[in-house]
Amino acid sequence: MTVTVETIDLSKRYGYLYALKNVTLKINKGESVALMGPNGAGKTTLMKVIATHIVPSSGTMKIFGENPFKNGEKVRKRIGFVGHESFLYDELTIKENLFFYAKVFSVNNEDFLDIIDFLNLKRWYNVQVKQLSHGLRKRADIVRALIHNPELILLDELFAGLDAETCNILVDYFKSQQEKTIIISSHSTEWAKKLCMRGVFLNRGEIVKDKPF
Numbered sequence: 295m296t297v298t299v300e301t302i303d304l305s306k307r308y309g310y311l312y313a314l315k316n317v318t319l320k321i322n323k324g325e326s327v328a329l330m331g332p333n334g335a336g337k338t339t340l341m342k343v344i345a346t347h348i349v350p351s352s353g354t355m356k357i358f359g360e361n362p363f364k365n366g367e368k369v370r371k372r373i374g375f376v377g378h379e380s381f382l383y384d385e386l387t388i389k390e391n392l393f394f395y396a397k398v399f400s401v402n403n404e405d406f407l408d409i410i411d412f413l414n415l416k417r418w419y420n421v422q423v424k425q426l427s428h429g430l431r432k433r434a435d436i437v438r439a440l441i442h443n444p445e446l447i448l449l450d451e452l453f454a455g456l457d458a459e460t461c462n463i464l465v466d467y468f469k470s471q472q473e474k475t476i477i478i479s480s481h482s483t484e485w486a487k488k489l490c491m492r493g494v495f496l497n498r499g500e501i502v503k504d505k506p507f
Contacts, residue, residue: 296323297359298446298475299344304353306339306499313339314350315499323445324472328486328507329479331496337479338378340496341450344477345375357446371399374444378451380435384424388415388434391423392441399442409437412467429460436464447471449478453485465489 299321306314314336321327329337342348343355346362346369355362362369382391392406410416413433423431432455440447447468453461465488468476480486486493487507495503 297321297356298323298325299355299357299477301344301355302353304340304343304350304355306336306343306348307351312499314343316353317496317499317501319494319501319504321475321477323475325492326468326476326490327478327492327494328490329477329496330481330483330486330493331502332481334498335496336499337496338450339499341375341448341477341479342377344446345373345377345448346370347375347377371442372444373446373448374439374442375448376432376435376439376450376452380423380431381438382423382431382435385422387420387422388426388437389419391434392437395438395441401442405443406437406441409440409467412470413437413463429456432456433460433463445474447474447476449476451480452478452489453480453482461485 297320301317301319304314304317305312317340329340331337339348343350346366349363357369358372360369410419415433415437418426418430423434426434452464468489478486478490490507492506494501
């Protein structure tokens with residue numbers, strides 16, 4: 295089985311405070327995994343390290359068998375990341391944002407229209423992002439993250455602040471992406487279990503439990 299993400303004794307320290315401590319984790323291609331735990335458990339930090347947005351203090355990590363901090367650009371092209379903060383531009387419409395990112399990733403403007411349809415965004419396609427609700431903005435940001443057809447999808451607090459209809463739409467969409475490796479962080483065990491096959495539970499930066507859902 296092909297390993298997508300592997301960390302060994304991964305730690306991230308800010309001064310004397312450990313955000314992550316000796317995290318050893320292996321996630322295979324096609325797995326959908328939920329990072330679970332209370333606020334401050336290290337979920338977002340681990341997500342950002344895997345996304346190569348944060349450099350760990352110690353330990354090792356391989357993404358697609360590569361060292362992502364030596365081959366960063368090559369690895370990042372295969373990752374789609376949605377964090378707490380949107381990467382969309384408020385003054386632009388959904389369409390303008392997506393055309394911009396399509397150009398950045400050198401993808402055809404038509405390639406993401408099926409995702410727009412699946413996530414029910416066509417009605418708001420020409421609306422400025424600043425006028426969108428939280429749920430619609432989240433959906434649009436997900437399309438932005440998927441525009442280059444990434445193999446590894448990272449979704450930080452995927453279900454936070456979203457209504458049940460939007461959560462169901464997202465679950466249905468990501469369950470249809472069986473060839474992708476998906477990692478989410480979530481406070482909601484209920485929704486995480488609907489999407490993911492496995493839960494990795496963190497507390498104070500350490501993995502305390504790793505089990506199938």
